[in-house]
Amino acid sequence: MASEISPKASVSPNAKIGDGCKIYPFAYIEDDVVIGDNCIIYPYVSILNGTRMGNGNKIHQGTVIAALPQDFEFHGEPSACILGNNNTIRENVVINRATHSDGQTVIGDKNFLMEGVHISHDTKISDYCVFGYGTKIAGNCEIHRNVIFSTGVIENAGTRVGECAMLQAGTTFSKDVPPYAIFGGNPLKYGGVNTTLGRLLGADDKVLKHIANAYRLLFRGQTSAFDATLQIKQQVPDGPQIRKIVDFLSTTKAGIVTKLS
Numbered sequence: 001m002a003s004e005i006s007p008k009a010s011v012s013p014n015a016k017i018g019d020g021c022k023i024y025p026f027a028y029i030e031d032d033v034v035i036g037d038n039c040i041i042y043p044y045v046s047i048l049n050g051t052r053m054g055n056g057n058k059i060h061q062g063t064v065i066a067a068l069p070q071d072f073e074f075h076g077e078p079s080a081c082i083l084g085n086n087n088t089i090r091e092n093v094v095i096n097r098a099t100h101s102d103g104q105t106v107i108g109d110k111n112f113l114m115e116g117v118h119i120s121h122d123t124k125i126s127d128y129c130v131f132g133y134g135t136k137i138a139g140n141c142e143i144h145r146n147v148i149f150s151t152g153v154i155e156n157a158g159t160r161v162g163e164c165a166m167l168q169a170g171t172t173f174s175k176d177v178p179p180y181a182i183f184g185g186n187p188l189k190y191g192g193v194n195t196t197l198g199r200l201l202g203a204d205d206k207v208l209k210h211i212a213n214a215y216r217l218l219f220r221g222q223t224s225a226f227d228a229t230l231q232i233k234q235q236v237p238d239g240p241q242i243r244k245i246v247d248f249l250s251t252t253k254a255g256i257v258t259k260l261s
Helices: 195-200 205-220 225-235 240-250
Strands: 033-035 051-053 064-067 080-083 094-096 104-107 181-184 189-193
Touching: 051 064, 064 080, 080 094, 094 104, 189 195, 189 205, 195 205, 205 225, 205 240, 225 240
Parallel strands: 033 051, 051 080, 064 094, 080 104
Antiparallel strands: 181 189
16 A cells, blocks of 8 residues: 655655555655654654664654764764654654664664653663653663653663563662562662563462562662572572573673662
8 A cells, every 4th residue: 555645744755665654744754764664654753864664653743763862972973763663652752863883773662652752872672661751761771671661760871671660750760670670769769579560461479479589689688789699599489580580680780770789
């Protein structure tokens, strides 16, 4: 099915537009852009050079995709901003492309970015994440699957968030947030296991109890994160979720929130 492109949209003849797309008046699309099939581009959206977009995305008014990186190391080189499939990006979102030509800013599949979200250069986001109103993600961050950011969360540069974590409204953090748990407050504090999302994704009560025990060792114990990781490996029954927690803790570079690394 042919795409429907308004004559009032500014679309470069060099841009590659897939089938079944709808591009509304006053959208702006530059030369080095690839858009997949069945995407909807609403009015006043800017899709800039370096964008590689998959299928079924909905980009709402005022959003800028592949904006120039806000990084003093950026000197104008071409770079990429990659979006997967079936993402919903609401009004006034800004996503920066990578700083250097060998880097990428990546948004995976089926993410929901609410109004006013900013995703900075070279950040990698997996699938099924939700970003609440006004959330700001700094450069070089890593966000795993099924993460929920509430309103006004600020993630500082070079940090990671593990899968199925939830960040409560108004929180700011500068260290890694481990998976399957809820965090809130300033400074950020552990608020328990994310049981609701865990159950939705198939974790039974026994698995949730094991996760809670792991985090009791990490956050309630009088030891370092390194020693707590060893205790988790020794004392908590093995399973996919526990292995992911141990791997996340073992590979931190920024340190773990609320604990010394």
